[in-house]
Structure formats: structure tokens, C-alpha cells
Amino acid sequence: MATNFQVISKQGKARVGQLTTPHGTIETPVFMPVGTQATVKGLTPLQLEEINVSIILANTYHLYLRPGADIVAELGGLHNFMNWHKPILTDSGGYQVFSLGEMRKVNNEGVIFRSHLDGSSHHFTPELAIQIQEQLGADIIMTFDECAIPDERQTAEQALERTHLWAERCLHVKKRADQALFGIIQGGIFPDLRRASAEFITSLEFPGYAIGGLSVGESKTDMLKTLDMMDEILPNEKPRYLMGVGTPLDLIEGVKRGMDMFDCVLPTRLARHQSAQTLHGRLNLMNAKYTQDPQPIDPQCQCYTCLHFSRAYLHHLIVAKEILAGTLISIHNLFTLVELMKRIRQEISKGTFDKFAQHIMPMMLEDS
């Protein structure tokens, strides 16, 4: 068995679960930092462990192009390659290929696209996406889907048809028994398409389900309406992964609607742009008002950065263009989300999650 999932406790739709994989057990709800190119930018695996990260993401499209899945396989797979021996999830590359815009052409067979690195031409199919992910060797792998512009009905319908076709083909060619293949639900912002997609994809009996194509430009209301529908369609006993979502506010919104897994590049991207996340909004540490500020980013936070460094020091590193700034702020931003998820699990277990969410959400800014 590649993975095993158990719901431990529930409050409303919110669930605490345990997802067991060949590389360890993940407590859910969980935030998964993104290591696109086989590195969570600026952090060593040891630093990720110190933050209590339990699972990370890597990217099929990027690793296929560079260094190549065969090289990663030869070097013992992704876990050995990047020295991360806890669970890894690889996304299938569907979203990245979709993001190439003019540089890709889709038909039922697959996608022909040009590399963003050198313009070279590539042909991605569901079969190839699975083959690459089997070479990379993550614990959880994803079906190859077509992500469409969320509010264009016709393209959403077409994309959905292909996504379903491709999900079956992925399932059909998957060989490795130690990897769990999650199915992806698409359908844009259209409730009937989302329902049809959820029903079709769950009928294929994947060990986990992802909600794709959200947080890609649609309104917050549309995102939440889509999530609102999901709990009753998705089987209770399988993990649910809301792709690409990761502000503190959205994490709580997702958990409230029965989501278990989340990923987002935001915490590390913000950090590289001098922005520190807290549950009550962001601090732009480039701001001159921090020049002499002896406080840590967040006086409540127990991360390595907040326990040892002042805003003034971080401001100095930023102004002096020292890369340690990005590393220290990334540590803080990721720790903040990891701790939030831990708190959320505790609150659900105690049956106080609703109260916690009611208390904390009004204090959160939209960007937090």
C-alpha cells in the first residue's frame, strides 16, 4: 500500500487526519512547502526539518527539463537527490504547462510545448507525466490535467473532458506500487462542471483527490463556493488536497470546508521579496521604519529567526543585499504556516476550531 489515510477527528467539515506514506506519516491538515527545482529556495533540508515540515512538493515539469528525470532516477530518486527523506509530492506539470500560454498546444493526445528555459520543443502526455513521476519517485504523484482559464465556460468544458480522459490514462499506465496517484478535479468556477468532475474523478477510486484550477485568478467568492460543494461529493475517507493555496486566511477557509492538504510558493517567494508573513498581515522589512526596531518579526513566534534576530538586523541584511535575509525570512514564513496548521489540528481535536476560526479570521488581513 502506497499510502493510507485515516480521519482521526472532525468538527463540522474540518478534519484531523493521518496520511501514512513510505517516507513517514503526515498529520493533516498540512501545509506543504514548494521545492520546485528539488530545493525549497534558500533552505537546507535540515532547516526544513527544524521547522517541522513533514512533506514538501517538487515539480515534474521543472525537473523533467532540468536536470532530467533520468538523472534524478540514476542518483537514487528525488529523496536521495535532494536529501529529503520525509514524504514528497510531485505535481504533474499540468499547471506549469498551462502557464506557458502561447508556448503550448493542447490536443487529446497531450501537450506540445516549448521549454521556458531554451525554447526546445517537448511533447507531454499523461503517460509521460506518470513515467517521469515514477522516475522521480515521490510518495504522492498527480494525474496530468488541463488547467483552464477558470471563467471561460467553453474552454473549461473542453479542458475538463481532457482532464478526465487523461486521469484514466494516468491510472492505466501507473506501475509503481509504492506511490499513491491522486486524481485532480477541474471545472473552473462552474458548479455543474465541478460536480461532474468530482463525481467522475472519484468514480476512478484514487487514493486521494485534489482540487485544481483554483487560486488562479478567480474571485475569492468563486473559490469558496467551489470548495463549499466539495465535502459532500468527496469520500470522507480519502485525503483532499487544495492545490496552490496558502495564505493563512485561505488555509483556514480551506480547512473549514474539509480540505486536508495545501501547497503554495508564497511563503518563500514573499521572503525573497522582503516580506514577512504573520497571522495579522505582512511586514515589508525593507521599510525604513524597521532600521532600529529591536523586536523580532513576530514577538509571539518561536521560529529560529524570531528567537534570535531583530527586524533591524533583517532590514540591514535586506539593504545590504545579503542572501541570509531571504533564508531567515523564509524560515519564519514557513514556520508560521506549519505552526498555524498544528494549531488548527489541535483546535479541531478539541472541538474548538469554529471558535478559533471565528476569533482569528477577523484579525487577519486579506493578504495574510
Next chain:
Amino acid sequence: MATNFQVISKQGKARVGQLTTPHGTIETPVFMPVGTQATVKGLTPLQLEEINVSIILANTYHLYLRPGADIVAELGGLHNFMNWHKPILTDSGGYQVFSLGEMRKVNNEGVIFRSHLDGSSHHFTPELAIQIQEQLGADIIMTFDECAIPDERQTAEQALERTHLWAERCLHVKKRADQALFGIIQGGIFPDLRRASAEFITSLEFPGYAIGGLSVGESKTDMLKTLDMMDEILPNEKPRYLMGVGTPLDLIEGVKRGMDMFDCVLPTRLARHQSAQTLHGRLNLMNAKYTQDPQPIDPQCQCYTCLHFSRAYLHHLIVAKEILAGTLISIHNLFTLVELMKRIRQEISKGTFDKFAQHIMPMMLEDS
């Protein structure tokens, strides 16, 4: 007493010593990583501790300009500011001001120079250099000296006269009892000037002596000839610091000639340029031949990087422009020098340093 130095054992001119400072005891010979802007580039203080770094350098000129010595002082001094609670040495800024070339004017009073950051005008004097270093609060501080082009007799003479004058002024204004002020010996490549400088500076009875103005463009022969003279002039019971020197080969050459302390930006600078140091030369990890190389940088090395990552992974990080590359290679490069110094201390203690040096030096390339 700010510092206390004891020679523990000797072999020829080579010495093992213990330098006790308010922030801990340093075993010498020691290599000191450089944290110019109050950060050893790309590494957290925790990572430096894991490498067993016992003392680091910071830079008076750079910290005076940014963030300003008053800000560092307000935030509790350099140790608190950068969260490094082991010994720190600040150099005086003499070398940096000298490096400004056309942008500075020297007279007996001091140096007027333009900031490399914004062109603003500043007036550095020996008194100001001490005041800044007292604000920064390092364990070991340095006299403000004039570093001259090493092979121009006339400028070397003039610079020497000022360096001596300024050393006396530094000593005169120094107030903090918990800091040790080291005197700097100049004199370019001229044996008579070097002798005169060493005799004058040691007559002022500093708690430690530095050899400045080497490794700045003179030939290796000239550097070694200068060092050859020093042991008999310098008092045995005081630490000796060879400034700016730090290739593995030069470290051994320095230790052989009775030097105790060394600093160099090379290990971290090389790392940021994809170059890994070993005792047998450098590896440019950008080279395509490492694309699939499963070996660590140095199979003998026990650093975090070599224990966990292949050359292929480091090559991938470099090609993918991931900053983790610089961090991981810096860890390796610094560890290599820290371990070399530890080995050197062991060999001196056992009375086998000469044999060790004879064995290893022919295997070292000039750049190693």
C-alpha cells in the same frame, strides 16, 4: 583582562595556542571566516557553529557606513545584532579605505574618502576607528593603519610612518577594558621597513600583533620572506595574526612561520562562484562533467554538504540558479579550512607537523 594568550606546544616556529576572550577560548592556529556586513555570506550563525567556527571577522568600514555603528550599539553590539555569541574580531577599515583608490585622500590626521555605496564624504581617523570598534563591541579590535602598494618604497615608507603614528593614537584613545587592541605591522615587501615596523609596533606592547599589507598583490616569495623574518622579532607570548590569507597552502606556510590567526573571504567568495575547495585543488561545480556525478565534493570530508549531497545535485542547483548552492558550498569550503587547522594543531601537538606539511604540501595545488 580582555584576552589572554598561552602557547601550549611548539614545533619549530609552529605553535599551538589558546586565546581566551570574553566570548570564549579560541584554539590557535585558527582560520576566521569573514562576515563583512555582520553576516558570513549565506550562512546562519547556527550553521557556523555546526562547522565548529570559533571566531569570525566583521568589518568596521562596512558597518560604519551601513547600518551605522550607533545602530549596532543600540541593538546591543555586534554579538547581539548578528546573534553570534562566540568571539568576534573587527578589522579597522584601513584596508578597505586603502582599496578605494582614487576615492580617498590620506594625510597625517586621517583619511577623507567617499563611500562606495553613495559617494558621500567621510573622514576616518584612528580615534574614530577605535570609537566605532568600541561601539561594535568585538572581542578583538585592530589599529587603524595605512596599507600601501607593497613594492613602492616611497609610499611604503610614508604609509609606515603614519601607521606607527596612528597605532599610538589608537592605543591612546582606547577605553573599553573588555576589548583587546591588536597592533598592525606594515612595511610592504621591504625587509628593513618590516623589521622597523615590527620593532616599533611591538614596543607599544599590544596584546597581539597582525601582519598587514600581505596577500595584496606581492609575489609569494616576497610574502614568505617577510613572514620568515617575523618569528624572531615578535614576542613568543603574544598571538600573531596574518591578515587576509587563507588558501590551504598559505595557511600551512603561515603556521610554519609562527603565525596563529588567519582570515580570508575566499572560501565563501569561491562558493558563490561555484568553486569548491579541497586540499588538493578546486572543483568548479558548474562544469558539465559533474552533471551525473554521484560523489560528494570530497569523499574524505565530513561536512554537512559532503555527507548528504552529490556533485550532481550541487551542479543542478548551480545551473538552476538556486541560492542553496552557495550555502552548501560555503559550508564545505569553511569546514575544509576549519578541519585543516584542527589537523594542524594536532600535528604540532604530536610533534609531527613538519612531516605532515612535507607530505601534504606537494599534493596541494597553488590555488588550494
